[in-house]
Amino acid sequence: MAKAKFGIVVFPxxxxxxxxLYVAETILQQxxxxxWHKEGSIGDVDVVILPGGFSYGDYLRCGAIAxxxxxxKDVVRFANNGGLVIGICNGFQVLTEAGLLxxxxxxxxxxxxxxxxxxxxxxxPNSNFTNQCIQGEVLEIPIAHGEGNYFTDPDTLKSLExxxxxxxxxxxxxxxxTDEANLNGSLNNIAGIINNKGNVLxxxxxxxxxxxxxxxxxxxxxxxxxxxQSLNLxxxxxxxxxxxxx
Amino acid sequence: xxxxxxxxxxxxxxxxPQGKAVEHGIHSLGFENISEVRIGKYIEMxxxxxxxxxxxxxxxxxxxxxxxxxVMEVFSFTVEPIKE
Numbered sequence: 001m002a003k004a005k006f007g008i009v010v011f012p013x014x015x016x017x018x019x020x021l022y023v024a025e026t027i028l029q030q031x032x033x034x035x036w037h038k039e040g041s042i043g044d045v046d047v048v049i050l051p052g053g054f055s056y057g058d059y060l061r062c063g064a065i066a067x068x069x070x071x072x073k074d075v076v077r078f079a080n081n082g083g084l085v086i087g088i089c090n091g092f093q094v095l096t097e098a099g100l101l102x103x104x105x106x107x108x109x110x111x112x113x114x115x116x117x118x119x120x121x122x123x124x125p126n127s128n129f130t131n132q133c134i135q136g137e138v139l140e141i142p143i144a145h146g147e148g149n150y151f152t153d154p155d156t157l158k159s160l161e162x163x164x165x166x167x168x169x170x171x172x173x174x175x176x177x178t179d180e181a182n183l184n185g186s187l188n189n190i191a192g193i194i195n196n197k198g199n200v201l202x203x204x205x206x207x208x209x210x211x212x213x214x215x216x217x218x219x220x221x222x223x224x225x226x227x228x229q230s231l232n233l234x235x236x237x238x239x240x241x242x243x244x245x246x
Numbered sequence: 247x248x249x250x251x252x253x254x255x256x257x258x259x260x261x262x263p264q265g266k267a268v269e270h271g272i273h274s275l276g277f278e279n280i281s282e283v284r285i286g287k288y289i290e291m292x293x294x295x296x297x298x299x300x301x302x303x304x305x306x307x308x309x310x311x312x313x314x315x316x317v318m319e320v321f322s323f324t325v326e327p328i329k330e
Contacts, residue, residue: 061315097315104317111263151260151318
C-alpha cells in the first residue's frame with residue numbers, strides 16, 4: 001500500500017525543515033523528502049510543508065524574498081489545484097507574501113521574540129488540518145517568532161470569520177480567548193487560518209515540535225494526523241494508517 | 247541612468263511599536279516635544295532606463311510587488327537622472 005508523500009521546501013535560512021522531515025518519516029512513518037528552493041518542480045508529492053526558519057535572513061520582510069524562489073511557482077500551482085499545503089511560522093509568512101493566504105504577520109506588539117509553549121483553541125474542527133480535533137479543543141503547541149502578529153483589513157477579517165477560516169486562536173489553558181493569551185497581538189487572537197478552499201493552512205505555532213512523545217508534548221500530532229486523514233480520503237490508504245496507529 | 251530612492255513605512259492605521267520605543271528614547275534624551283515617531287525602510291537603486299517616466303514606472307512596480315507589502319505599508323519615491 002502506498003505511503004503518503006510529504007515534500008518539505010528548504011529555503012536558505014529554513015531551520016525547521018529537518019524537524020518536519022523527522023515527523024513525517026519517523027513519527028508518521030510516511031515518505032518525505034526535502035525540496036531545495038531552486039528546484040522548478042515539487043515533484044510527486046501529496047502534501048507540501050513550508051517550514052519555519054528565517055528564509056533569506058528575513059531581509060526586507062519575513063517571507064518577502066522566499067516567495068520569489070523558483071519552487072514557489074510550482075507550490076502555487078499545486079495549491080491552486082487543491083493540493084494540501086501547510087506553512088508553519090516562517091512558512092505562514094511566505095504563504096501570505098505569496099498571496100496564498102490573506103493578511104500579513106507584523107512584528108509582535110511587545111517587540112519581543114517569543115519562544116514558549118502556549119495554548120490554541122480549535123475553532124474549526126472540520127478542516128483538512130483539524131479533523132482529528134473537536135470543536136473548542138485546547139492544544140498545547142509552542143511558538144517561536146518575532147513576527148507573528150496577524151493583521152488584515154476589516155473586510156478580509158470579517159470574511160475569514162464568516163467562512164470559518166480561522167482555525168486556531170490563542171487562548172489560556174482553559175480555552176478562554178483573552179488578551180493575556182494573545183502574546184503577539186494578533187487580530188482576534190488569530191494563530192492559524194486556512195484559505196477559502198480549505199487546502200492551505202498557515203499557522204505560527206510549531207506542531208512539528210510537539211509531535212514526538214519523547215518531547216512530552218504531542219498535541220501537534222493531531223494536525224499531522226488530520227492531514228493524514230484528509231490524504232487517506234484522497235489516497236485510499238486509510239485502513240493501513242488506521243491499523244498502524246492502533 | 248536614473249537613481250531611485252524608495253521610502254517604505256507602516257500605514258498610519260497600524261501601530262508601530264518600534265517607533266513608539268524610539269519615541270520613548272527620544273523623550274528620555276530630553277526632547278519632550280517629539281511625537282508620532284515612525285520607523286521605515288529606505289531603499290536606493292540605479293535604473294538603466296532611457297526616460298524619466300520609464301524609471302518611475304519601474305520603481306513603482308518594484309515597490310508595489312516587492313519592496314512594500316501594501317497590506318501593512320505605504321511607499322513613496324523619488325527618481326533623479328544620474329549625471330555622467
